[in-house]
Amino acid sequence: MTTEHAQGQRPADAAADGRAVLEVTGLDVHYGSRRQRRRALHDVSLSVAPGETVGIIGETGSGKSTFARTVLGLVRASAGRIVIGGEDVGAYGGRQWRRLRRRGIVQYVFQDPLRSLDPDLTVEESLIEPLLIQGVARQEATARARTFLARVQLSEELLDRLPGELSGGQRQRVAVARALVTEPKLIILDEPVSALDSANRVQILQILKDLRAAGVALVFISHDLGSVAGVADRIAVLYQGELVEVGAAREVITAPRHVYTRLLVGSAPTLRTASADRAERDRLRALLHA
């Protein structure tokens, strides 16, 4: 692999002065044991400031979901440090993770909303559940559920429906509303628009932009640079489990430094940059695999 220097692998300024919502340092993750042991992430360092949207892009198998699942405590890291809202969660066990989740500081949205939503709970039940767990009174929780449903532009008529009775786009918006009700500091979104048609994709991306404006920090994971480009303040590029480039979104798109990023930019049809022609992409691929 060509090792052009990865920019921004050091925590950003917000992390340095202790304000980061998420600070990941030197993260290594392996799957399997002994001879089957395979590295999925290596020496990944990334920080997210309050209200910042960081896009993580990379092709299939690059480790994007592993990053999300490790930050959410669903996969254990073999090395590194993860600090969420000032708490070092690296050594947290199940009970501590449950307590952290209950406090609603970090929430998540997955590609398939059926994984984020309980199929047996109505939209209303799904939205008020995290609030009831936090001890919010039912009446207050119900009012907040309605407020957040409106924020994702859904009608109150849907409150009594089960996830299976909604369209894919409506379901994903409910998943986003559920992630929002506890007013978290950080939301991890793993391919939130990949399963949606273009109209729904545009709507969800607009909702994410509005969230950013409201001060929620977002980690927006996608294989599609075009989706991330319009929303992210910074973009981090994962290649074979390593962050090869991190920088301001505009810079990563207009002046990509790593050869893999150049290939991604050159292959993204929706970006308003001159896309590389086939010969150029072949040249970049050859360079990448040299």
Ligand SMILES: Nc1ncnc2c1ncn2[C@@H]1O[C@H](COP(=O)(O)OP(=O)(O)OP(=O)(O)O)[C@@H](O)[C@H]1O
């Ligand atoms: N539970 C698991 N057990 C063993 N290996 C796994 C497991 N989950 C992921 N991997 C491997 O780890 C690597 C990273 O996978 P990961 O799902 O994080 O990539 P990704 O970038 O999210 O890919 P995609 O875009 O296809 O979801 C891949 O080689 C994958 O095969």
